[in-house]
Amino acid sequence: MKNTYILGIGVEKDNMSLVDKILGIQHNNETHLGWVLEIEEKQESIDYINFFLNILEGKYNALEQIGVTRDMISIWRYYEYDEQCNFEFSPQELKRMGDNGITFCISCWDTGEPYPSFEKVLN
Numbered sequence: 052m053k054n055t056y057i058l059g060i061g062v063e064k065d066n067m068s069l070v071d072k073i074l075g076i077q078h079n080n081e082t083h084l085g086w087v088l089e090i091e092e093k094q095e096s097i098d099y100i101n102f103f104l105n106i107l108e109g110k111y112n113a114l115e116q117i118g119v120t121r122d123m124i125s126i127w128r129y130y131e132y133d134e135q136c137n138f139e140f141s142p143q144e145l146k147r148m149g150d151n152g153i154t155f156c157i158s159c160w161d162t163g164e165p166y167p168s169f170e171k172v173l174n
Contacts, residue, residue: 053130054092054129056099056126057080060087062085070117073114073117076088088106104148107124121151125156126153126154128156131159132159
């Protein structure tokens with residue numbers, strides 16, 4: 052089974068290196084929508100919501116100066132499953148995302164189906 056977490060920021064290709072600099076982390080994927088940081092879970096569970104929000108918080112003003120508004124930022128979870136799919140989120144995580152104005156997206160698929168690319172899910 053595959054579990055992938057994504058921070059996506061809609062930004063022009065010309066500004067991707069500026070986003071890297073502002074956030075202090077290098078993107079590791081690009082789509083037609085822009086900057087993508089993708090993390091694949093290997094063994095242990097990842098506190099990805101807080102991880103991504105820690106990267107973003109305190110940097111919204113700098114992002115806005117290059118044309119990135121909060122509605123252009125999203126956190127994604129891709130989840131491959133067998134038979135049943137369950138999620139649990141703490142009220143604190145959901146509140147923190149809401150307070151930050153960040154959209155949260157989940158894409159699930161049966162293991163018998165091919166792994167969707169980030170671009171495919173968005174189209």
